[in-house]
Amino acid sequence: MQVTSTTQQQAPKRRRDRAAREREILAAAERIFGERGYQGTSMDDIAAAVGVSKPLIYQYYGSKDGLFLACLARLRAQLLETVAEAVMAATDIEDSLYAGFVAWFQFLDDHPQAWSVLIDEGMLAAGPMADATDEVRNSFVELISAMVRLNLPPTRPVDADEVEILAHSISGATERLAIWRSRTPNPPAREKVAQTLRDLLWQGLKTLSAT
Amino acid sequence: MQVTSTTQQQAPKRRRDRAAREREILAAAERIFGERGYQGTSMDDIAAAVGVSKPLIYQYYGSKDGLFLACLARLRAQLLETVAEAVMAATDIEDSLYAGFVAWFQFLDDHPQAWSVLIDEGMLAAGPMADATDEVRNSFVELISAMVRLNLPPTRPVDADEVEILAHSISGATERLAIWRSRTPNPPAREKVAQTLRDLLWQGLKTLSAT
DNA sequence: CGAGTAACTTACTTTGAGTAAGTTCGCCAG
DNA sequence: CTGGCGAACTTACTCAAAGTAAGTTACTCG
Incomplete structure (x- = not known):
């Protein structure tokens, strides 16, 4: 016994x-x-x-969903804080991107238990919890939107839709890379992924801003 | 009665x-x-x-998961077919991107019931179904990888990791935009989203290929 | 010390996944 | 036409886990 x-x-x-x-x-x-x-x-x-x-x-x-959502919100908040800190520390936008990506991947490498929770959030995608999870996620979109806006020349009128599209794209790409990295046996280094992603996005962001 | x-x-x-x-x-x-x-x-x-x-x-x-997975696989296959068709029909890579994105968004607009299923797939993220859902998703990554490779100058040696990073980024961004569009009251037109996304990615892809 | 209230429990209902053990239909060999 | 055999299908359950009604205990402040 x-x-x-x-x-x-x-x-x-x-x-x-x-x-x-x-x-x-x-x-x-x-x-x-x-x-x-x-x-x-x-x-x-x-x-x-x-x-x-x-x-x-x-x-x-x-409810069970409520408890899960509380976990999710806490973890997301931590992740957001980590990433925001890294982004703020950088001096120019290009570097902010890179630093933000690295911080994101690092966070998941450091908190492997968090992984599962963050990934499983799709769980609540249907039903009344959907809005709550969206809200949790949207803080990232806002962070990225702010970065994108900062990058625009002040003379140019902002197309709100366009900014949001960009923010969601970046957030979606990053999230997916994070998931992929966590599931792949020998994933490429954080820095390499972050750099490739930045290289992919940076040219486009520059060009779009100039338009 | x-x-x-x-x-x-x-x-x-x-x-x-x-x-x-x-x-x-x-x-x-x-x-x-x-x-x-x-x-x-x-x-x-x-x-x-x-x-x-x-x-x-x-x-x-x-099992319930098995049935759900069967639905998911069928819907994903349809989506892949639709997108692949649009991509193949285009003449250059830049246009393939745009056409692929439009087809993707169109599919979800045309099949609103499919939406929920496709979104909920995170449901199976944990447990033994994870591999199956990954497999279903990977067909897209392969399609995009193929496109990216086609865009590389034949002289340049391919960095497999890099290609995969790009493919996952693009797939992740697209998926997220699709979800966002389906949940937003008055989403921007398919064409606008597709164009913005293409503009974002195209410059980067060109530059990366040239490196 | 003795209420009042916040922290906490026992013991239950209900819902839904999954299954064991059978029953019935349709087809084909004789 | 008929008996029997296998595939299609059902009844009637078990079991786990979400959620709840109603009560009990311990701390705390007058």
């Missing part, structure tokens, strides 16, 4: 205030979703890992 | 041979998955729509 089932303290387990418990739950959820994916994880698993009962999680997060 | 529940003939419903029944099931699955998404669809729903019992579907398709 085992006393401890998996990885957790069965110590006195006192009550905690809501905020602390929420963080605890979120941390466990992030880990387990990361290990087993959305479908492979049950709410009971997470409850057991935290050492708490399932209804408590429902009280705090509403 | 109603006699017919939803949309189907309650007529004599005789036996059919396996191939015909499989097609019938696939068609219903495509429609219902398209309407309600993967999560929102139950096997009982599909069975009821076809007018057949659930175990029959399991006998033919193995």
